[in-house]
Amino acid sequence: MxxxxxxxxxxxxxxxxxxxxxxxxxxxxxxxxxxxxxxxxxxxxxxxxxxxxxxxxxxxxxxxxxxxxxxxxxxxxxxxxxxxxxxxxxxxxxxxxxxxxxSVPKDLTNTSSKEERTRFYxxxxxxxxxxxxxxxxxxxxxxxxxxxxxxxxxxxxxxxxxxxxxxxxxxxxxxxxxxxxxxxxxxxxxxxxxxxxxxFGRYSMQELGPVLDRNLASEKQRQIYEASGGNPLIAEALSKCAAAGLPVIGYLEPIAIVDLHLASLNAGERHSLLKSYIESDCTTPDLIAQRNYATFEQATADHLHEQVHRACLDRYLTGEAPLIMLHALSIRDKYKRLELVAEPSQILQSIGLYDLWFGYFGELFADPALRTYGSGDAPVNAAFINAAFVLYSLGCGRVSVPYLNEFYKTFPKSRYTPTVLYAQSMTYGRYQQPVNLTVAEEYAVRNLETIERDFKDHDKYDYIKVFAENAYAYIKAKQEKYEEALSLCAEGHGKMLKAYGDERFKLHQSILIYNTSQVYELVDDLPRAEKQLRDAIAYDPYYGEYQNDLGNLLSKVPEREAEALEAYARAIELCPPYYEAHLNRAALRNRIGDAAGALADLDRTLVIKPNEWRAHFEKGNILMWQDRPKAALESYLAAANINSKNPDLQSNLGLAYSELGKANESIAHYLRALELNPRHAPTHNNLAIEYFNQGRPDTSLNHATVAVEIGGDPDYLLTREHIRTSLQADLASRRDRASASSAKPS
Missing domain, CATH: 3.40.50 (Rossmann fold)
Structure with missing residues (x-):
């Protein structure tokens, strides 16, 4: 072989x-x-x-x-x-x-208890x-x-x-x-x-020689080879069957021969074979063991799988082995299977391995019987709700909303009801496009009413209520009711401190403070926004996303660019390869004149995420400022291959082609930009210049006038005046020529 x-x-x-x-x-x-x-x-x-x-x-x-x-x-x-x-x-x-x-401790997302883990990657x-x-x-x-x-x-x-x-x-x-x-x-x-x-083709009989039982006669070996079709797994199984006394004859299929061999074994032998096969994680390359497993009584196999699954999970939790899911997923009783996959699913979810998780959980999520299984307070119910949480945050509201409605209808008194209503309010208020703030507010208010009615005596009443008020504050901010939003956030944090101190539920307290910062930033109160954000960082100092947001905030404040750069560097240090922080830092570096640093950040962004069109776009912009239109065009085209519907990008493509002397291509992209945004002032201005250079001054003047009316940029005024002056000079020249012509003798 x-x-x-x-x-x-x-x-x-x-x-x-x-x-x-x-x-x-x-x-x-x-x-x-x-x-x-x-x-x-x-x-x-x-x-x-x-x-x-x-x-x-x-x-x-x-x-x-x-x-x-x-x-x-x-x-x-x-x-x-x-x-x-x-x-x-x-x-x-x-x-x-x-x-x-x-050298860096974990952030609160990774260290908080299950009851308060409210962040999803x-x-x-x-x-x-x-x-x-x-x-x-x-x-x-x-x-x-x-x-x-x-x-x-x-x-x-x-x-x-x-x-x-x-x-x-x-x-x-x-x-x-x-x-x-x-x-x-x-x-x-x-x-x-x-x-x-x-x-890969089939094996010859000579190549399968080591697999076949050498004690068998040559003719019997030939029969086994022919029946196996040159497959060593089948050949080895048939060889064992023949050695056990079963006739390997041409008119029986190999699987039938193996099944007849199994029928000759007693119950103890088959159970022992089943047990060893399952304990080997069903990886034994033995067709007889595989067929024994496939034909064995279901309940016995399920029981063995459950035992091995629990042992495997214990080994994972003690760091002795990887997370083995085979045994839970092999349970043929779907209700028991759901119960056993609940905890491993939470592990995969907490890491952020959503594609793997939904690879098997999607089938469970689609099963009507499983969707309403459990008491409403069981771990299996939590598994479904967590799945819905992640789905709505991934933009799959049309999948999560029906389930959450179904859960609320089936288990109206569940301890998870506030979580379900919170998820619905966030689906409609944040993740659904376009958002529906009216419906979002209805769910948020219903949640608060439910908590007051059914959870007043709950030992985590304050936490649950503040969590719900947090969602309501977000909706108020989206409605531009900033004072109400700020009041809800501030009052919520005060309640948390009074009820739990500043150590318990630290993750949620940091989120409350962070949300307050976001509202202050929306109303352009940057000093208060910064204070709140730094308070959130004090609660969760190793959460890199907060540092990225600090960099974004400080970059808006004059003369604090150095601090912003430090915040971006800290964000990059604290996170896995963090393309957003590189992208944001590139914009700041470019703004303060560090084009080389900006290009380095953009290149790093594209290493992490090659299809990040904004990085290609911004790289093209820098290259244009460096008077490198050919290189800029390559970056713009790369961006357009990913997102062709951005008017700024289409306009800049037109500019790059113009710089390269390709007027037709330039005009085509300018017109495409105006299809996407008819009031895109830079495009009207640039198109005016292109048409003027082509000898179309009237069309040029129309676009120049629109650019001035929309944008009011001094450069647009200069463009229009240049075109008008040229038109007036041309008109005067034509009049002079006409006058000279009329003065000549006939």
């Missing part, structure tokens, strides 16, 4: 070094002999590792977790500064990871974490002078985060090519753009 692997896979790997860093081996289940691949690739000169990609059995980064663990161990012992540099990604992706190299947060992890792995490989080939078995079962990490390793290591991936796909469904694909 090694020869076969060498013939089929090694050339693909060696060629893919030049063509693509990812090779997908398409194979029928049981066809790829993973243990022999390392031998086949031994002469490649790369470090070879073979792992299983099934996230359910190996954790949410299965397939790459072994590499991550090895590099963490090496870095901790030999280069702890690498762990320190990547700590904000590492500690958040792996909440139970402990390292002496960690934006869906882009996962990408930031993975960028940080990928850069850590690349840096380790460079320092160790390693080149890796990762052979990932069962790669079709890789988690979405693991697939994204592979893509990032390929993208971020574009020059040195430290990583190659051989992904074995038994399900014929795996896809990576630009990957090389190898289709």
């Amino acid at each position: 090694v020869d076969l692997i060498q013939q089929r896979i090694a050339p693909a790997i060696s060629s893919s070094v030049k063509i693509s860093p990812i090779t997908i081996l398409k194979a029928e289940g049981g066809m790829a002999p993973v243990p022999t691949i390392k031998s086949a690739l031994a002469s490649s000169g790369w470090d070879i590792s073979i792992t299983d990609g099934d996230w359910r059995t190996g954790g949410y980064l299965a397939g790459l977790q072994a590499l991550i663990d090895a590099e963490l161990t090496w870095a901790a012992e030999n280069s702890p500064q690498l762990v320190k540099a990547a700590q904000q990604s590492l500690k958040r992706l792996f909440p139970l990871l402990v390292s002496d190299a960690f 934006h869906h882009e947060y996962q990408n930031k974490l993975l960028v940080g992890l990928a850069e850590f792995l690349i840096t380790c490989a460079r320092e160790r002078n390693e080149r890796h080939i990762l052979v990932i078995d069962r790669a079709a079962t890789l988690s979405a985060p693991a697939k994204n990490l592979i893509k990032l390793l390929v993208r971020l290591d574009d020059d040195t090519r430290l990583f190659r991936f051989l992904l074995i796909d038994y399900e014929q469904c795996l896809f990576f753009q630009d990957a090389s694909e190898v289709h």
